[in-house]
Amino acid sequence: MDRVYEIPEEPNVVPVSSLGEDVIRGPNPRFTFPFSILFSTFLYCGEAASALYMVRIYRKNNETFWMTYTFSFFMFSSIMVQLTLIFVHRDLAKDRPLSLFMHLILLGPVIRCLEAMIKYLTLWKKEGQEEPYVSLTRKKMLINGQEVLIEWEVGHSIRTLAMHRNAYKRMSQIQAFLGSVPQLTYQLYVTLISAEVPLGRAVLIVFSLISVTYGATLCNMLAIQIKYDDYKIRLGPLEVLCITIWRTLEITSRLVILVLFSATLKLKAVPFLVLNFLIILFEPWVKFWRSGAQMPNNIEKNFSRVGTLVVLISVTILYAGINFSCWSAMQLKLADRDLVDKGQNWGHMGLHYSVRLVENVIMVLVFKFLGVKVLLNYCHSLIAVQLIIAYLISIGFMLLFFQYLHPLRSLFTHNVIDYLHCICCRRHHQERAETSEPSCEAETRQSIV
Numbered sequence: 001m002d003r004v005y006e007i008p009e010e011p012n013v014v015p016v017s018s019l020g021e022d023v024i025r026g027p028n029p030r031f032t033f034p035f036s037i038l039f040s041t042f043l044y045c046g047e048a049a050s051a052l053y054m055v056r057i058y059r060k061n062n063e064t065f066w067m068t069y070t071f072s073f074f075m076f077s078s079i080m081v082q083l084t085l086i087f088v089h090r091d092l093a094k095d096r097p098l099s100l101f102m103h104l105i106l107l108g109p110v111i112r113c114l115e116a117m118i119k120y121l122t123l124w125k126k127e128g129q130e131e132p133y134v135s136l137t138r139k140k141m142l143i144n145g146q147e148v149l150i151e152w153e154v155g156h157s158i159r160t161l162a163m164h165r166n167a168y169k170r171m172s173q174i175q176a177f178l179g180s181v182p183q184l185t186y187q188l189y190v191t192l193i194s195a196e197v198p199l200g201r202a203v204l205i206v207f208s209l210i211s212v213t214y215g216a217t218l219c220n221m222l223a224i225q226i227k228y229d230d231y232k233i234r235l236g237p238l239e240v241l242c243i244t245i246w247r248t249l250e251i252t253s254r255l256v257i258l259v260l261f262s263a264t265l266k267l268k269a270v271p272f273l274v275l276n277f278l279i280i281l282f283e284p285w286v287k288f289w290r291s292g293a294q295m296p297n298n299i300e301k302n303f304s305r306v307g308t309l310v311v312l313i314s315v316t317i318l319y320a321g322i323n324f325s326c327w328s329a330m331q332l333k334l335a336d337r338d339l340v341d342k343g344q345n346w347g348h349m350g351l352h353y354s355v356r357l358v359e360n361v362i363m364v365l366v367f368k369f370l371g372v373k374v375l376l377n378y379c380h381s382l383i384a385v386q387l388i389i390a391y392l393i394s395i396g397f398m399l400l401f402f403q404y405l406h407p408l409r410s411l412f413t414h415n416v417i418d419y420l421h422c423i424c425c426r427r428h429h430q431e432r433a434e435t436s437e438p439s440c441e442a443e444t445r446q447s448i449v
Helices: 035-060 064-089 097-104 108-125 156-194 199-227 237-291 305-325 346-370 380-405 416-448
Strands: 023-025 134-143 146-155
Touching: 035 064, 035 108, 035 156, 035 199, 064 097, 064 108, 064 156, 097 108, 108 156, 146 156, 156 199, 156 237, 156 305, 199 237, 199 305, 237 305, 237 346, 237 380, 346 380
Parallel strands: 023 146
Antiparallel strands: 134 146
16 A cells, blocks of 8 residues: 655745755755645535434335435445545554544544644644644655655655545545445435436435446545655646546446446346355455465554454455446555556456446346336447447546646556457458468469479
């Protein structure tokens, strides 16, 4: 996993003074308003409030089954969010009873947001003053196509604010894929079979969809930061827009297909979905067992073997939850201290999207031929085609990002066009070999004659 601390974004680097042959002194990083923390807290509170409201409505209407699942998804994701914030901030080793109490009543993100805002206001009042405690951070940057090593002085307060941002990024992913994805899928399923969309459920669906899209976008950004931990990375508005469109189309089409498939087969769809999730869940452990490697014991300081195992299981569950609905943008490697494979993994990406495309086509065909007309008053063939086209468009935006918009695409040994060119070359060579074989045989016959 990547480091807990990260440096916030700053303007274009202008070398101030040379510290050595290859090291350039960069300007002190500026602190920015924590919009991401406020947005993550807003999503958490909005989804929690709408979920509890729907639990109350379901209970009032004696819909116990719907109420139980809605409340279970809310509670599981909320508990995992509290544990994530406690783990990142290391609160168990500190004397902070108020923070622990707020986490106990599932309001940990709110108190953490207030702490981040207080830290920002403190920095704003002391702007221009030098901090007594600073640390040096070195990162590589690509400037005009050349790799440059730049060094910054980072104050303790800015580093603390960056730690809050880091914690909320992980919290948003936990909330998105362990809470919002199952909640969104289930509420869409209930809407489909009940043929009505009350205002409370619509609000819950909107919050869940925004949370999932935001979490998937952060997943891409964090994957780039983890794989290229030595580099200072910037993503411009165009890159973020491309990732957002890619992830929105991918997740929306995938979840709608899952809902239509489940509504068509009812309980018969459960074994297929459970088996799909279990394969993703146990795949990293099977690779770890086949490699013969030992369990990493330096993931975190003062962690026992049981604590390390709990962390690995939690990371594996999150990894399976992400890959069940979209591509995780990284490959889990339990034998490594960072827990991820930092290679580009074009094969892993191609295999994932190939398998998911086949799965989506199968589920859409099941809906088209076995779906009951009562479910939807629209043409099933049109819906099926639109969903597959949406998924293919998302793959197109993914290829566009990696080919032209990736911030460190110059470091790739091979890109998308190279991969497609290799496939075309192989086919061309095979065709030439097949056509050349008969001519060779004819020449040998003539020579014999």
